[in-house]
Amino acid sequence: MKTELVTTLKRQATKILADRHESKEPVLITEHGKPSAYLLDVADYEAMRQRMAILEGIARGEAAIQEGRTITQDEAKDRLSKWLK
Structure with a gap:
């Protein structure tokens, strides 16, 4: 599973979503070094x-x-x- 910082998500949302669509894997979003949310397909x-x-x-x-x-x-x-x- 891929992990991304929340700041990276803010700056590169389109790229992260495209990568997620390609890999079909959830993305763990971290905030201040701690898990914050998962980004997954609908x-x-x-x-x-x-x-x-x-x-x-x-x-x-x-x-x-x-x-x-x-x-x-x-x-x-x-x-x-x-x-x-």
Whole structure:
């Protein structure tokens, strides 16, 4: 992964973006020697957000199982049939 200073980004944004498009790798932006932000492709960012949403749903489901907040398939069918009427 490439790393760039925030001042370099300010001065050479077009070049950094062109390089990023070519390499397809995220760019770590540093500020005062510390990581500040990542520069990534829009499609990569959206795919990452979608994966995170799926993982959060799985985590909620696992928590519900551990807490005993589950119902049987027959109970689910009964609830859905009442809701769909």
